[in-house]
Amino acid sequence: MAYITLSPLTDVARPFPVALTAVLTGSILAGLFFFRMYMVNWRHMSVRDLSRIIVGVVLGGGAAFGITNSFWEMANYEYAFTTLFLINAILTIGAFRISKRMYYELLHTTNKQKNKHAIIFGAECEGEQILRDILKNDQWDVSVRAMFDDRVMSGLLLHGVRILGGKEEMIDYIRSYQVDLLIVALPEIPKRELKKIIDEVKAVRPSMDIKVLPSFHSLTDDPVGVRHIRDVSIEDILGREPVKIDMGSIKASIQGKSVLVTGAGGSIGSELVRQCANLKPGKLIALDVDETELFHLQNEFKGSAIQVTPCVASVTDEQKMDMILDRFQPDVVFHAAAYKHVPMMESFPEEAIKVNVGGTRTVASLACKYEVDKFVMVSTDKAVNPTNVMGATKRVAEEICMAYNGTCVTKFISVRFGNVLGSRGSVIPIFMDQIKNGGPVTVTDPKMKRYFMTIPEAVLLVMQAGSMGRGGEVFVLDMGEPVKILDMAKDLIRLHNLKPNEDISIEFTGIRPGEKLFEELLNAEEGVIETDHEEIFKAICSRKLTREELESKISQLFNLLGSENPEAVRYLLKSIVPTYSFESTLVEEEVEDTDGSVMIG
Incomplete structure (x- = not known):
């Protein structure tokens, strides 16, 4: 190392500035290497990256001070030189690093006219x-x-x-x-x-x-x-704020477990599969009778760390369902398989009974047989004081869950909520198609109101309720304020940059069979109990039938399906769900039940 005598008044030799520069340069490079600045993409240099350069240079300068002071006592001018060197290094390295971004953002632009x-x-x-x-x-x-x-x-x-x-x-x-x-x-x-x-x-x-x-x-x-x-989107303007979810408790109920989702091809079922996949279950089985929807769902997870196992099967096929539960031994079952279209089920009540009642009974009994930990059934607000077959059959499904709970180790839970935005067959996709075709948009009644929730919100709350449930509960989700269907139609028209009743006409078609103007979430005789979650309530539902009594009624119901007597079917449904009301065409007509008893129409 070269030394030079700077003053005749002292015998202390000073290091030549080149040596100090070398120590500073090496220390600064080491500091930048420590922060891996060599990995930063120059094109996307950020303020955070610039701060890392500053810290790296300062740490390098501090190391240089330590090294030089261990060999000689630094003079004041050397401290000043080192400080200026560090400032210059920050400016030079920072400017050099950010130059590529400046070139692309400030210089590398075209004179294209933006209209x-x-x-x-x-x-x-x-x-x-x-x-x-x-x-x-x-x-x-x-x-x-x-x-x-x-x-x-x-x-x-x-x-x-x-x-x-x-x-x-x-x-x-x-x-x-x-x-x-x-x-x-x-x-x-x-x-x-x-x-x-x-x-x-x-x-x-x-x-x-x-x-x-x-x-x-x-x-x-x-x-x-x-x-x-x-x-x-319509979800943005419904006025409902996002729900609060305790993801920790939901994750604990799913992670590492075998999860079966029935009705996995539907709007709710497919979202249940997606949300469960995010929580890293041990196995995830997606079951539906619709092979096309299952194919699309399986395709979503190609290349994903979570493998979704598709099962094409009907929940009404007891033998097939037995094989599936025996093979996969699920810990949790989310039962979303159901017929939900109200007017269609009014025309085909036997199909609603086969799937909504029979399918639920089949899967519930097998859940008991294979000791499933939790069985969570997706229910509906249409099960409250039902005026249609679909709602009545879903109310029977709730009764099945309550009746089966306590008879085996499985905890049976029902979760009741209103309409979900954008689900298949719901009002929004229908309105969207009508607007695209130039109208008219058809609304049943100007006074009709419905509760609405987004699909992800509804599914996460179903999972939240399932994680909270101890068995036998019917949970009710806080759906917020009901929305007028007419107002929703007008909002959708405006979102397409059109004027209601000018560019797109609105026509009223009248209430369809089985429809209400206003859906309820609780029976008149019911109340609710608050839970730990502010948007989930527990309905006070009195169990009216034992499991044996309910099984007997359901057997009678199935025996009537081949009788081509829909009125008798509806009366028997009413004997299970007393709050079910419908317009009867029978006047004082006797309908013989399958066990020999007589029901008066």
Whole structure:
């Protein structure tokens, strides 16, 4: 190492600056290596990566101080030199590293004219990230000309775009200028507030396109970008806030266990399979009579760590179901197999009885035989004071679960909820098809109301109730406020940038057989008990029949199926479900029951 005498007044030799520079350079490189900066993609250099460069350089400089001070006493000018060296290293390395990103974002752009006039509602973190993504994305034909946010000071500039105020100023801006696109970059905005904004915007400019940023639970860990925004859906504007779920308790009830889902091809059943797959069960068996839906479901999990085993079988086939439960020995059964279409089941009551009653009895008895830990049945609000065969048969299925509970080790639980948005055969897909075909949109009655919940919400609450249940309960989900079907139809028309009764007409067709204007979640004679979950209640359901009595009634019911006497079938259903009401065509007519007793119509 070279030394030089700096002053005739001292005999202390000082190290030559080249040696100090070498120590600093080596220490800084070691600090950067420690933070693996060699692994960072230059094209996507971030503030977090820049902070790692700063920490790495500072730690390297600290190590250099320690090394040099162990060999000689540093002079003041050497401390100053080292400090300047570290600052220069941070600036040089940081600028060099971020140069590629600056090139792509600032220089490597085209002069392509962007035609769509867009504004962003939400000027904090998410809005800033979306704006930045739009500015560097030449493929998006969008020019953001203003931002709005009640939480941010008006007049500020964000990436060259001015913040012009809050919601009221945004509505005035839309009224004054031809805005093509509104992006709502507020993922946690309450749904009622979002609906109010959409209604106000559509009232001013009906043809305007609106996109939203979903809640963070549906986003990845990547920075928010254009790919995350989507069109407004009916789920966004129903006014119901997301449910609170205790994923820990649900995971404990599923992880490592063998889970069987019946009706796995349906809307609820398939979502049950997806949610269970996320919780790493030991086995996951998807059972349905529809092989096409099972094929599509199985395809979803190709390449996944969780293997879904498909089983094509009917829950009414006792021999086949026995073989399946014997083979897989499930710990948990989610019973979602059922016929649910109300008017169709009014025409074919025998099919509703075969599947909803007979299928439930078959799977429940086999659950007892193979000592399944929990049997969770998906029920419906139509089982309350039923006015249709479908609701009555689901109420019988609840009775089966209550009657079987306590007769074996299996804990039987029923979970009752209302309509789910977007399920097959439900009102929303029908409305969507009618709008696409130019209308009219058909509504049965202007006063008709229904409870609605999204499919994932309903399924997670079913799983939550199943994890809470100790056996014999009928749980009732808090469905929020009922929604007018007419209002939903109008909202859907507006979401397609059309005007109700102008671009798309609405026609009233009248209530169909077995339908109610308003669905109930509890019987008049029932009450509820609160549970540990604020959105799940336990219905006070008195068990009216023992297992033996219920078995006898169900056997009589099945003996009547071949009699071609639907009225007798309905009367026998009423003997099991006293709250079931229907319009009878029999007047004082005697209907002989299969055990020789007489029922008066």
